[in-house]
Amino acid sequence: MAKFKAPVIKNQEFEAEVVDLTYQGMGVVKFEDFPVFVVDAIPGEVVRVGITKVQTNFAFGRVIKRLKESDDRNHNVDQATLTTGIAPLANLTYAAQLRFKQNQIEQLFKKMHIDVPVNETIGMENPIGYRNKAQVPVRTVRGELTTGFYRRNSHILVPIEDYYIQDPEIDKAIVVIRDLMRRYQLDAYDEATHSGEIRTVMVRRGYYSHEMMVVIVTRRNKLPVAELLIEGIKQALPEVKSIIQNVNSEKTNVILGKTNKTLWGADYISDTLFGKTFEIGPMSFYQVNPQTTEVLYGLAVEKAALTGDEMVIDAYSGIGTISLSVADKVKEVIGVEIVPGAVADAKRNAKINGIDNVKFELGKAEEKMVEWQAADVKPDVIFVDPPRKGLTPELITAATEMQPKKIVYISCNPATLARDAAQLIESGYQIDGAVQPIDQFPQTTHIESVTVFLKK
Ligand code: SAH
Numbered sequence: 001m002a003k004f005k006a007p008v009i010k011n012q013e014f015e016a017e018v019v020d021l022t023y024q025g026m027g028v029v030k031f032e033d034f035p036v037f038v039v040d041a042i043p044g045e046v047v048r049v050g051i052t053k054v055q056t057n058f059a060f061g062r063v064i065k066r067l068k069e070s071d072d073r074n075h076n077v078d079q080a081t082l083t084t085g086i087a088p089l090a091n092l093t094y095a096a097q098l099r100f101k102q103n104q105i106e107q108l109f110k111k112m113h114i115d116v117p118v119n120e121t122i123g124m125e126n127p128i129g130y131r132n133k134a135q136v137p138v139r140t141v142r143g144e145l146t147t148g149f150y151r152r153n154s155h156i157l158v159p160i161e162d163y164y165i166q167d168p169e170i171d172k173a174i175v176v177i178r179d180l181m182r183r184y185q186l187d188a189y190d191e192a193t194h195s196g197e198i199r200t201v202m203v204r205r206g207y208y209s210h211e212m213m214v215v216i217v218t219r220r221n222k223l224p225v226a227e228l229l230i231e232g233i234k235q236a237l238p239e240v241k242s243i244i245q246n247v248n249s250e251k252t253n254v255i256l257g258k259t260n261k262t263l264w265g266a267d268y269i270s271d272t273l274f275g276k277t278f279e280i281g282p283m284s285f286y287q288v289n290p291q292t293t294e295v296l297y298g299l300a301v302e303k304a305a306l307t308g309d310e311m312v313i314d315a316y317s318g319i320g321t322i323s324l325s326v327a328d329k330v331k332e333v334i335g336v337e338i339v340p341g342a343v344a345d346a347k348r349n350a351k352i353n354g355i356d357n358v359k360f361e362l363g364k365a366e367e368k369m370v371e372w373q374a375a376d377v378k379p380d381v382i383f384v385d386p387p388r389k390g391l392t393p394e395l396i397t398a399a400t401e402m403q404p405k406k407i408v409y410i411s412c413n414p415a416t417l418a419r420d421a422a423q424l425i426e427s428g429y430q431i432d433g434a435v436q437p438i439d440q441f442p443q444t445t446h447i448e449s450v451t452v453f454l455k456k
Pocket residue numbers: 285287315316317318319320321322336337338339342363364365366385386387
């Protein structure tokens with residue numbers, strides 16, 4: 001059989017209308033039916049495209065000239081932001097982003113032949129500056145230690161001071177720390193030669209508490225001029241409650257190493273969610289958009305319509321955010337989580353808040369669920385908040401055989417949600433009302449939603 005040959009070649013140029021947007025936020029144009037994915041091109045726009053890379057079944061391109069512009073284009077974002085991977089949907093107006101997310105979910109359910117309404121995406125009032133955590137690479141650019149963000153699909157650092165979606169106080173702190181590092185002539189890490197000192201600066205800031213933690217990730221144990229650096233950070237950033245050095249001597253893309261040393265102040269910062277206190281260490285997972293997390297979990301809890309007598313399972317319990325926020329509305333909660341550190345955080349968080357009707361178990365949700373079912377555990381409500389890969393068939397079987405009245409599914413990936421919904425429906429459950437998207441990550445392609453499955 002003759003090998004299929006792409007109808008375009010690198011550097012070829014042509015004009016076309018953008019007909020679609022991929023789930024990664026790239027514009028789709030066609031050259032004789034052959035799809036070309038184009039960065040920063042919006043449906044309805046007409047563009048002159050230059051082919052940058054050709055694969056067997058598709059190609060990539062860039063906009064050489066925009067001949068017709070869409071009304072959905074957002075002009076209030078600077079080019080540096082768009083060239084990095086930090087805010088891939090920022091070229092769309094916020095209203096268009098919300099429609100895009102709702103539409104993605106609709107399409108995925110349609111593909112699974114599930115007929116269900118999808119509500120309008122609940123958005124943020126002010127969809128920028130929301131992230132409570134930043135991890136920025138530190139590299140040498142034109143001979144100078146620089147902080148910023150990687151250009152899309154690369155490890156080339158674009159210098160940035162305004163990160164658009166991070167808490168502006170965090171952005172300011174990063175500039176202060178960068179300037180101190182310049183002043184004391186610290187060496188930025190060099191990936192190619194695995195040399196230099198400073199790899200990453202991570203900053204977290206409590207949304208309610210305003211407590212800040214600075215984590216400096218270094219290649220070696222020794223952090224030169226640590227004393228001066230600490231003094232400078234304390235002076236310039238009074239919100240800082242904790243300065244930590246994390247050592248990562250590996251040649252890896254993984255940001256944090258295993259060793260943490262508290263250079264100054266506390267080992268944790270705290271923040272609140274639903275009025276409950278959470279202690280957050282350098283390695284802890286904590287939701288990065290505290291404002292919408294309250295909306296998301298608040299909605300999940302509201303949709304569960306708890307009466308106070310329920311036995312609840314929180315599968316994928318993480319640091320216990322869902323368990324602890326429902327604890328005072330139910331009889332008891334059991335959480336299961338695979339990461340030991342998260343289970344330890346969850347237990348500590350329960351204790352700090354004086355909550356004693358929750359239990360956290362370490363393990364795989366899919367295995368624990370089967371054990372519980374075998375032990376005849378009878379949950380009234382099961383919350384699932386799985387990672388992107390969604391649930392396993394075994395977990396769904398075990399969960400539905402326990403016959404809870406409700407399964408509340410919090411999803412960060414509509415593709416696996418729609419797949420799992422099909423099995424849940426086959427197993428005797430039906431969707432209550434509509435799927436509700438909530439924009440946890442404005443300006444990015446991430447899509448969160450809550451769906452309630454009721455026992456038929
Ligand atoms: N609601 C939680 C976060 C859920 S994120 C919170 O706010 O803290 C998904 C969680 O599932 C992560 O904590 C991840 O470590 C955990 N996880 C991933 N695979 C798992 C599995 N097979 N069994 C149990 N937990 C798992």
